[in-house]
Amino acid sequence: MDLGIKDKKAIVCAASKGLGKACAMSLAHNGVDLVINSRTASDLEATAAEIRAATGRTVTAIAADITTAEGRAKVLAACPAPDILVNNAGGPPRGDFRDWSEADWMKAVNGNMITPIMLIKSVVDGMIARKFGRIVNITSGSVKSPIPELGMSNGARAGLTGFVGGLARQVARHNVTINGLLPGPFLTDRLRSGMIEAARKANRPLEEILAERSKTNPTGRVGDPFEFGEACAFLCAASSGFIVGQNLLLDGGAFNSTMG
Numbered sequence: 323m324d325l326g327i328k329d330k331k332a333i334v335c336a337a338s339k340g341l342g343k344a345c346a347m348s349l350a351h352n353g354v355d356l357v358i359n360s361r362t363a364s365d366l367e368a369t370a371a372e373i374r375a376a377t378g379r380t381v382t383a384i385a386a387d388i389t390t391a392e393g394r395a396k397v398l399a400a401c402p403a404p405d406i407l408v409n410n411a412g413g414p415p416r417g418d419f420r421d422w423s424e425a426d427w428m429k430a431v432n433g434n435m436i437t438p439i440m441l442i443k444s445v446v447d448g449m450i451a452r453k454f455g456r457i458v459n460i461t462s463g464s465v466k467s468p469i470p471e472l473g474m475s476n477g478a479r480a481g482l483t484g485f486v487g488g489l490a491r492q493v494a495r496h497n498v499t500i501n502g503l504l505p506g507p508f509l510t511d512r513l514r515s516g517m518i519e520a521a522r523k524a525n526r527p528l529e530e531i532l533a534e535r536s537k538t539n540p541t542g543r544v545g546d547p548f549e550f551g552e553a554c555a556f557l558c559a560a561s562s563g564f565i566v567g568q569n570l571l572l573d574g575g576a577f578n579s580t581m582g
């Protein structure tokens with residue numbers, strides 16, 4: 323399927339690893355030139371080199387913390403007029419809400435709500451003027467089905483989703499779409515580190531924890547980040563202009579519901 327986005331320009335945030343990297347790779351395979359970002363320069367440069375080698379596209383690496391105004395300014399300076407924006411950042415920590423301070427909440431809301439909103443604000447009017455824009459927010463299955471120990475993720479991401487639900491309908495007539503992509507369990511460093519911790523606490527091998535986790539999913543496995551990247555590229559397709567303000571849950575069917 324030709325997605326019709328060859329030679330478009332994308333910013334993909336938090337993309338040296340995991341889901342962000344998979345989105346960047348899939349977009350580049352579809353002919354998109356990239357500005358990718360994460361904090362650790364060495365990891366980011368390695369990922370940029372890998373994507374260039376695999377796709378032949380231009381990949382500019384901007385090492386910066388995307389949750390800061392300075393970090394966002396650096397990324398936007400490298401790509402002031404993107405056609406595609408993939409919002410992503412690290413997720414808030416697990417825990418008990420009684421242990422979280424006001425500063426902890428501010429950090430979570432900044433990273434998972436304010437940061438994507440500020441980036442959208444910076445690019446959306448240019449997209450409207452150019453009559454093409456695709457914005458994908460990587461959020462979490464927790465937006466639909468709260469995960470008790472991830473209260474800050476549940477809250478901050480739901481806030482983003484609510485705001486975007488309104489904005490998406492204001493910009494859609496200009497062929498600018500904003501959608502959420504909600505990951506369930508995908509085998510990235512983040513999921514792996516959670517399972518390593520669970521294995522350590524239970525004094526059991528990691529493979530057992532992974533097998534157990536896989537068994538509970540209707541697919542009998544966890545997700546491959548590649549699958550996530552391909553879904554992101556699809557939402558960014560030229561022919562996806564009628565997919566507006568949606569929240570696509572990629573969880574192998576773990577959320578049990580007849581529809582929606």
Ligand code: NAP
Binds near residue numbers: 338341363387411505
């Ligand atoms: P990951 O494998 O740990 O990768 C995170 C990426 O984000 C890395 O490239 C990391 O690089 C970068 N990053 C983190 N904080 C950043 C910041 N402040 N500025 C710029 N880059 C930053 O994580 P993932 O599994 O892909 O998860 C991506 C997002 O999806 C997270 O918000 C996560 O909570 C959410 N999610 C994941 C799953 C899952 O199953 N994997 C499920 C639900 C939700 P540096 O550390 O070098 O910056």
